[in-house]
Amino acid sequence: MIRLLIVITFCFYGCANTVSYYPQCNFPDSVLKQGGLLKKNFDPKENKKSIFVKNISCYEGKIKKLVSPIPFFLKREIYEKEGINIQKGNFRESRIKIIDNKFNKISKENLSKIKEESEILKSKLLSNFETSIINFPLHHPSAGVISSEFGVKRFINNIPRNPHLGLDIAAPIGTPIYAAESGLIVLARNFFYRGKNILIDHGFSLKTSYSHLNRMVVQEGDMVKRGEIIGYMGESGRVTGSHLHFEVIFIGEKLNPVFFLAKD
Numbered sequence: 424m425i426r427l428l429i430v431i432t433f434c435f436y437g438c439a440n441t442v443s444y445y446p447q448c449n450f451p452d453s454v455l456k457q458g459g460l461l462k463k464n465f466d467p468k469e470n471k472k473s474i475f476v477k478n479i480s481c482y483e484g485k486i487k488k489l490v491s492p493i494p495f496f497l498k499r500e501i502y503e504k505e506g507i508n509i510q511k512g513n514f515r516e517s518r519i520k521i522i523d524n525k526f527n528k529i530s531k532e533n534l535s536k537i538k539e540e541s542e543i544l545k546s547k548l549l550s551n552f553e554t555s556i557i558n559f560p561l562h563h564p565s566a567g568v569i570s571s572e573f574g575v576k577r578f579i580n581n582i583p584r585n586p587h588l589g590l591d592i593a594a595p596i597g598t599p600i601y602a603a604e605s606g607l608i609v610l611a612r613n614f615f616y617r618g619k620n621i622l623i624d625h626g627f628s629l630k631t632s633y634s635h636l637n638r639m640v641v642q643e644g645d646m647v648k649r650g651e652i653i654g655y656m657g658e659s660g661r662v663t664g665s666h667l668h669f670e671v672i673f674i675g676e677k678l679n680p681v682f683f684l685a686k687d
């Protein structure tokens with residue numbers, strides 16, 4: 424009886440003092456660059472500032488943090504008004520040649536396929552998976568060499584295109600591709616430009632995308648664990664060779680994956 428009383432008394436004090444701080448996240452520290460992020464101690468007043476319109480809040484240990492993406496296309500003045508100086512990016516040019524005429528003269532049929540795929544992608548990016556924990560840095564999605572960085576100004580057959588808002592990792596066909604963090608597979612389809620493409624929702628408004636795969640081994644609706652093989656590298660879609668096009672999307676903004684991965 425006395426023993427039971429001790430246990431109850433211990434639990435009363437011990438358990439009452441155990442406060443859970445959730446959801447837990449440990450986003451990387453602020454990177455004040457295009458495609459970076461802002462992280463600071465949570466202050467509800469800041470939610471109303473235009474630069475923090477897109478934000479999430481979560482705990483790092485016991486401290487509540489506010490995290491907000493810094494888009495590639497940003498209005499520097501808005502940040503300067505808040506005393507935040509976003510470093511200007513110096514992005515190189517890349518000129519590639521695509522020979523496959525399927526990508527140079529888009530048929531009517533493919534044009535409607537492209538439009539349909541863009542709508543599907545948009546709707547999948549709205550997915551809102553909820554979880555109580557996320558871990559950074561992210562797991563490296565693949566072995567290989569970086570063949571194109573984030574922000575590169577692209578010219579395809581000498582025609583200027585949108586900047587490259589992902590990270591290209593090149594390795595032979597069949598190189599395994601790993602989930603950068605645990606999450607829900609919200610898209611696993613073969614698209615015109617992106618080829619075999621997987622999109623994972625990790626919760627906390629963070630998603631990662633893997634394009635140009637040779638083979639996908641997951642399906643929409645599957646749950647995956649950090650570091651699990653989700654497919655194999657390839658050259659499906661519009662490419663000049665075998666590589667992975669990897670994107671990190673935070674609250675709808677494509678950010679520089681390098682800021683979220685462990686430094687080698």
Ligand SMILES: [Zn+2]
Nearest residue numbers: 589590591668
């Ligand atoms: Zn790419």
